[in-house]
Amino acid sequence: MNKIILILLLSATLNGYAQDSEALDKQKITTVVNQFFEALETKDTVLLKSIALTDGQVWRIYDDNRPDKVNMRLMQDDIQSLSTLPVVKETALAFDISVHHNIAVAWVPYEFQVEGEFSHCGIDVFTFFKIEGDWKIVNTAYSVEKRGCEELRGEN
Numbered sequence: 797m798n799k800i801i802l803i804l805l806l807s808a809t810l811n812g813y814a815q816d817s818e819a820l821d822k823q824k825i826t827t828v829v830n831q832f833f834e835a836l837e838t839k840d841t842v843l844l845k846s847i848a849l850t851d852g853q854v855w856r857i858y859d860d861n862r863p864d865k866v867n868m869r870l871m872q873d874d875i876q877s878l879s880t881l882p883v884v885k886e887t888a889l890a891f892d893i894s895v896h897h898n899i900a901v902a903w904v905p906y907e908f909q910v911e912g913e914f915s916h917c918g919i920d921v922f923t924f925f926k927i928e929g930d931w932k933i934v935n936t937a938y939s940v941e942k943r944g945c946e947e948l949r950g951e952n
Contacts (some may be wrong), residue, residue, distance in 0.1 A: 831843060
């Protein structure tokens, strides 16, 4: 009987630790996403290199009828061109993060401003790997949407 109680107590302790660990990972991933937005806004290439793999891919899809509706570039290209961007501000509207061991995905509705004016909204999808204890962005994909932003803000 004592062995059963001991096993149950150990199981409860391990389960509680796993939940705490996942919550901490989600908090760290949220921080990295916010640092990504900060790096864009401040044009901080050092910060961007510290949170993202430079050989990662960046995918974009537009919601309009552009001929180049979908395109891809490398994160290193974004890092190199960061200083040439106009003043931008990206704001997360929510976070939906899934974690499994050393891989995670963050689904982040956002709004984007250029030179203080609303430009568009959309969804950012970040893929992360936990490398040497730190969460790193390995790929991103995002939508550029001019319509439906109220839904992303939760106004419907």
